[in-house]
Amino acid sequence: MKFLFFLKANIKRKKIRTFLTLGSYFAAFLLFGLLAAIKSAFHQGVDVAGANRLIVSNKTSIIMPLPLSYKEKIAEIHGVKNVTFASWFGGYYKDPKNFFAQLAVDSETYFDVYKEFKVDKNQFLDFMKDRQGCVIGKKTAEKYGFKIGDRIPIIASIWGGVWEFNLRAIYTGTKEEDDLTQFLFHASYLEERRPWGKGMVGWYIVETNNPDLAYSVSKEIDRKFSNSSYETKSDTEKAFALGFVKQIGNIELIILSIGAIVFTTLLLVTSNTMEMSLRERTGEIAVLKTIGFSDKLLYFLTVSESLFYSLLGGLLGIFTAKLFTLKGDPTGGFLPAFYISSSQIALGVLLIIVFGFFSGALPAYRVYKLKIVDALGRI
Amino acid sequence: MVNVNGKSDATSLIRARNLEKIYTRGEEEIHCLSGLNLDVEKGEFIAFMGPSGSGKTTLLNLLGGLDKPTKGSIVVNDIEITSLSENMLAQWRAKNVGFVFQMYNLLPVLTAYQNVEIPLLLTSLNKKERDEHITAALELTNIIDRKDYYPSQLSGGQQQRVSIARAIVSNPLFLLCDEPTGDLDRKSGDEVMTLLKNLSKQLNMTVLMVTHDPKTAEAADTILHLEKGVLIEGKVLK
Numbered sequence: 001m002k003f004l005f006f007l008k009a010n011i012k013r014k015k016i017r018t019f020l021t022l023g024s025y026f027a028a029f030l031l032f033g034l035l036a037a038i039k040s041a042f043h044q045g046v047d048v049a050g051a052n053r054l055i056v057s058n059k060t061s062i063i064m065p066l067p068l069s070y071k072e073k074i075a076e077i078h079g080v081k082n083v084t085f086a087s088w089f090g091g092y093y094k095d096p097k098n099f100f101a102q103l104a105v106d107s108e109t110y111f112d113v114y115k116e117f118k119v120d121k122n123q124f125l126d127f128m129k130d131r132q133g134c135v136i137g138k139k140t141a142e143k144y145g146f147k148i149g150d151r152i153p154i155i156a157s158i159w160g161g162v163w164e165f166n167l168r169a170i171y172t173g174t175k176e177e178d179d180l181t182q183f184l185f186h187a188s189y190l191e192e193r194r195p196w197g198k199g200m201v202g203w204y205i206v207e208t209n210n211p212d213l214a215y216s217v218s219k220e221i222d223r224k225f226s227n228s229s230y231e232t233k234s235d236t237e238k239a240f241a242l243g244f245v246k247q248i249g250n251i252e253l254i255i256l257s258i259g260a261i262v263f264t265t266l267l268l269v270t271s272n273t274m275e276m277s278l279r280e281r282t283g284e285i286a287v288l289k290t291i292g293f294s295d296k297l298l299y300f301l302t303v304s305e306s307l308f309y310s311l312l313g314g315l316l317g318i319f320t321a322k323l324f325t326l327k328g329d330p331t332g333g334f335l336p337a338f339y340i341s342s343s344q345i346a347l348g349v350l351l352i353i354v355f356g357f358f359s360g361a362l363p364a365y366r367v368y369k370l371k372i373v374d375a376l377g378r379i
Numbered sequence: 380m381v382n383v384n385g386k387s388d389a390t391s392l393i394r395a396r397n398l399e400k401i402y403t404r405g406e407e408e409i410h411c412l413s414g415l416n417l418d419v420e421k422g423e424f425i426a427f428m429g430p431s432g433s434g435k436t437t438l439l440n441l442l443g444g445l446d447k448p449t450k451g452s453i454v455v456n457d458i459e460i461t462s463l464s465e466n467m468l469a470q471w472r473a474k475n476v477g478f479v480f481q482m483y484n485l486l487p488v489l490t491a492y493q494n495v496e497i498p499l500l501l502t503s504l505n506k507k508e509r510d511e512h513i514t515a516a517l518e519l520t521n522i523i524d525r526k527d528y529y530p531s532q533l534s535g536g537q538q539q540r541v542s543i544a545r546a547i548v549s550n551p552l553f554l555l556c557d558e559p560t561g562d563l564d565r566k567s568g569d570e571v572m573t574l575l576k577n578l579s580k581q582l583n584m585t586v587l588m589v590t591h592d593p594k595t596a597e598a599a600d601t602i603l604h605l606e607k608g609v610l611i612e613g614k615v616l617k
Binding site for chain 1: 440443445446465466469470471472473474478480484486487488489493497498500501506545
């Protein structure tokens with residue numbers, strides 16, 4: 001602690017450089033935080049995927065439907081615990097930019113399969129009683145200021161016209177990464193109003209008795225419907241989500257690669273600044289060694305200074321990124337799960353310490369090896 | 380009494396025997412010191428003089444444990460410093476040697492008070508004890524009224540006083556001064572030399588000083604000349 005005034009004095013030595021160094025760390029770790037949030041958003045489906053949930057879709061494409069009659073047949077398969085289904089509605093609220101997923105679901109079974117979605121019991125009963133009722137995720141409700149009892153008009157891009165819904169329940173999640181942006185309503189209402197596609201659903205979600213049965217059940221489902229008009233493709237929910245990520249994987253790769261390059265460059269520049277700062281102080285370091293400061297102590301003080309910059313700037317960067325993500329998806333629906341998880345924050349802090357240490361370690365090694373007589377030019 | 384023939388008894392504070400220092404520059408070998416002997420008693424004030432390149436500063440470096448000789452030994456207060464590791468040497472310097480440089484070499488971002496505090500950071504003294512030592516050193520060097528000034532706010536003479544306060548604050552065995560007046564005008568230089576002389580007498584402190592200025596050297600008790608890498612008997616002034 002008694003060496004703290006050294007640190008303070010060095011920080012005040014060149015205020016602009018200190019500011020810029022802190023700024024570099026701040027920018028680098030703000031970027032890290034935002035990239036982490038983008039990565040979370042891309043992988044949200046993978047992260048929340050249940051190990052014992054299967055997605056059964058049309059073998060041709062996810063956008064092709066499956067017959068409603070498959071539900072009973074799937075339920076008969078050994079190892080199946082629950083079956084539910086969902087269909088993509090594809091609409092928007094008032095303006096096309098107000099995008100969030102609307103799904104027509106089998107309301108009696110949907111929440112049995114997605115147990116992580118929590119709905120108040122009374123609100124759920126109200127939803128079940130109302131043909132035009134809907135359940136909305138907490139994030140979407142907050143974003144648009146929806147309250148229980150509100151009448152919500154959705155303009156249907158696929159089916160045409162304005163469909164009106166009554167908000168009967170708001171669901172919450174159990175984990176930070178749970179998707180709280182969905183708009184769920186009765187599949188029966190869709191079935192009743194849509195002019196075509198009757199008796200068809202988008203995809204099935206199958207819950208198995210345990211994760212070990214996932215493989216055999218998926219094989220059995222696909223076998224059962226092989227050579228039919230609507231062949232199926234069954235995957236674990238995780239594999240299904242990964243398939244989605246793969247489709248947009250290039251975009252993710254480009255974003256993350258550019259971010260990583262900028263991040264690394266900022267840190268290299270910061271390390272170079274540290275090196276320059278110490279080079280200017282060569283004479284002073286030699287004087288301290290002359291007075292009796294050991295090589296190890298000076299190494300420690302140099303690395304401490306570097307760590308101070310990285311910790312202050314980096315933590316501020318991550319904190320700011322976290323604050324930014326608390327406001328939710330900045331894209332208006334494209335990245336519904338835009339958040340920084342606690343494990344990503346922990347990784348960020350670890351990186352701050354590692355980069356802080358290594359930014360200081362090389363200059364500190366030079367300090368460590370510095371010969372007093374060479375530095376003072378006393379030969 | 381200072382002795383340069385290597386035949387003094389073992390009671391001397393500093394005993395240097397057969398010191399050789401050879402530097403290599405490319406393929407060329409430069410013999411800075413060639414079998415130098417020196418015995419210094421406690422409380423002596425010695426000035427080393429000699430032409431440029433005669434090895435004055437090299438000798439000071441060796442006596443201060445900043446560098447190691449190619450051959451020979453240096454024993455200070457019964458410790459052979461030439462056999463100490465770098466780490467041990469650093470500890471030894473912190474406890475036993477005070478350095479005064481020609482260019483003062485104060486840390487520009489620290490106040491006079493903080494500069495003087497630096498050597499005490501390596502001791503186990505607490506804040507209050509450190510403050511007592513610093514105040515005493517600044518009073519002895521008559522610069523206490525400028526303790527909160529930064530080096531850039533002080534004149535050359537004042538900076539050298541702070542530098543001397545820093546050198547004596549941990550009560551070292553001896554002071555090594557490398558051209559302490561080399562960057563000062565005559566008046567300031569005289570004041571600094573008077574201060575060093577008084578410290579030597581009041582604290583019975585051993586002072587070894589390198590200078591090229593005969594007038595500055597006159598403040599010492601003894602002047603020794605370095606020629607061709609060895610010390611030759613000089614003038615005893617006191």
